[in-house]
Amino acid sequence: MSRRGVGLGAFANRTQATQSYATHGANLRSTHTASLQTQLSVFQSLLHTFALEHSSTIKSNPTFRAEFARMCNTIGVDPLAASNILGGDMNDFYFEVAVRVVELCRETRSENGGLIGVEECRKRVGKGKAIGSGLEVSDDDILRAVRSLQPLGSGFSIVKVGSKQYIRSIPKELNSDQATVLEVIQVLGFVSVSMLRLNLKWEKARAQTVIDDLLADGLVWLDAQGPEKEYWSPQNLLGDSG
Amino acid sequence: MTTTTTTPFPFPPTYNFPPFFTPQPNTTTRHSQLEKWSSLIQSWCRHHRQYRLSLIDAVETPLFHNAALRKRLDLREARAIIDWMAKSEKEGGGGRRAEWISDAGGTSSSGSLGNGVGQGPKAVAWIWWRRPEEWADVLVEWVEGTGQRGSVLTVYELIHGEGAMSQEFHGMDIDIMLRSLNVLVKRGKAQIFGGEGQEGVKFF
Numbered sequence: 001m002s003r004r005g006v007g008l009g010a011f012a013n014r015t016q017a018t019q020s021y022a023t024h025g026a027n028l029r030s031t032h033t034a035s036l037q038t039q040l041s042v043f044q045s046l047l048h049t050f051a052l053e054h055s056s057t058i059k060s061n062p063t064f065r066a067e068f069a070r071m072c073n074t075i076g077v078d079p080l081a082a083s084n085i086l087g088g089d090m091n092d093f094y095f096e097v098a099v100r101v102v103e104l105c106r107e108t109r110s111e112n113g114g115l116i117g118v119e120e121c122r123k124r125v126g127k128g129k130a131i132g133s134g135l136e137v138s139d140d141d142i143l144r145a146v147r148s149l150q151p152l153g154s155g156f157s158i159v160k161v162g163s164k165q166y167i168r169s170i171p172k173e174l175n176s177d178q179a180t181v182l183e184v185i186q187v188l189g190f191v192s193v194s195m196l197r198l199n200l201k202w203e204k205a206r207a208q209t210v211i212d213d214l215l216a217d218g219l220v221w222l223d224a225q226g227p228e229k230e231y232w233s234p235q236n237l238l239g240d241s242g
Numbered sequence: 243m244t245t246t247t248t249t250p251f252p253f254p255p256t257y258n259f260p261p262f263f264t265p266q267p268n269t270t271t272r273h274s275q276l277e278k279w280s281s282l283i284q285s286w287c288r289h290h291r292q293y294r295l296s297l298i299d300a301v302e303t304p305l306f307h308n309a310a311l312r313k314r315l316d317l318r319e320a321r322a323i324i325d326w327m328a329k330s331e332k333e334g335g336g337g338r339r340a341e342w343i344s345d346a347g348g349t350s351s352s353g354s355l356g357n358g359v360g361q362g363p364k365a366v367a368w369i370w371w372r373r374p375e376e377w378a379d380v381l382v383e384w385v386e387g388t389g390q391r392g393s394v395l396t397v398y399e400l401i402h403g404e405g406a407m408s409q410e411f412h413g414m415d416i417d418i419m420l421r422s423l424n425v426l427v428k429r430g431k432a433q434i435f436g437g438e439g440q441e442g443v444k445f446f
Binding site: 110111113190215216218221223224225226230231232234237 | 256260264314
């Protein structure tokens with residue numbers, strides 16, 4: 001049975017005990033940190049070697065690349081930010097994709113109002129302009145590339161309309177009515193005021209306003225040669241570089 | 243116009259996009275539409291080795307009439323597009339890729355049909371899938387490539403001769419050939435002599 005110290009000596013004892021606990025704790029912590037640091041650096045170098053060793057596969061195989069990126073993500077390494085660990089390759093790859101995405105968005109902005117399907121974008125980037133310059137990319141790569149642009153304040157963002165993802169290269173929000181109409185166009189190919197009234201039970205004025213807004217933003221094209229005005233999405237025009 | 247190619251013209255995806263045939267109300271979209279039409283008209287004419295386009299005839303051809311979609315470009319819209327193509331890029335046009343033939347084709351000695359007789363103004367236009375200056379470059383390249391610098395050729399030879407059979411300017415409209423040659427004359431790279439219909443040319 002230990003007995004609690006009495007008298008002034010007990011105070012001195014207690015401070016001593018706390019101190020030794022503290023030093024012991026600090027010791028433990030530093031050894032832990034040291035060992036963790038070693039582990040981390042070993043891991044980093046392994047990851048680095050891995051990235052270097054498989055750099056060509058990472059570049060050429062979209063599935064492999066996506067898996068690699070996912071692995072990096074789970075362990076908290078951003079393949080884009082961690083260029084010093086992974087070597088410049090990953091970075092260069094996504095930046096190259098990003099540059100092409102930006103180019104494509106700029107080129108087609110007057111045609112599609114700055115809204116371009118991720119899928120269409122991938123197909124077009126994959127094709128490339130010159131012979132042999134095609135990059136095999138996945139939707140995931142495109143999304144990652146667009147996200148890599150965000151720190152630049154580029155105004156590029158990913159919008160989801162229905163089941164489809166789009167890259168919006170003009171910083172303008174779609175309101176919910178506009179998104180709904182774009183979704184209808186995805187399904188039916190085109191819309192007209194009467195179709196919107198019939199399918200969505202919208203008032204004529206509402207349907208007309210949404211369509212006029214989409215038209216003003218260049219997101220739909222007008223076909224006035226039918227019995228009723230029809231509004232089409234220019235998404236399928238891609239690949240028509242003239 | 244004679245058609246030298248037999249392969250069907252490969253239409254771009256835009257051609258099957260119904261709104262393509264309606265003038266777009268949005269100016270940005272409209273610009274994109276005009277660009278697409280300009281490039282389509284140019285490649286159509288190039289494919290068919292056609293240098294002048296008579297709009298009244300053309301509105302009935304597949305170029306301006308998509309029978310499958312049952313969409314067509316009317317004469318007024320076709321004119322608007324050619325007008326745009328005829329303007330320079332500075333004026334907000336399509337880089338002078340077309341030019342109205344104002345007098346009813348009377349100076350043409352090629353005797354080709356559809357030269358605009360009696361069709362009034364803005365009925366027929368040159369379509370410059372290559373501008374005269376560009377043709378001039380093509381000619382110079384050919385002349386140098388075949389070692390004919392300094393020699394004398396007749397214009398007829400240039401257009402119909404066997405030596406230039408494989409060239410893009412083979413069978414070219416004589417008016418355009420003369421215009422292109424005149425570009426070279428101005429550059430001091432050629433000299434034209436002889437009377438009308440029997441012109442000869444010397445390249446320097």
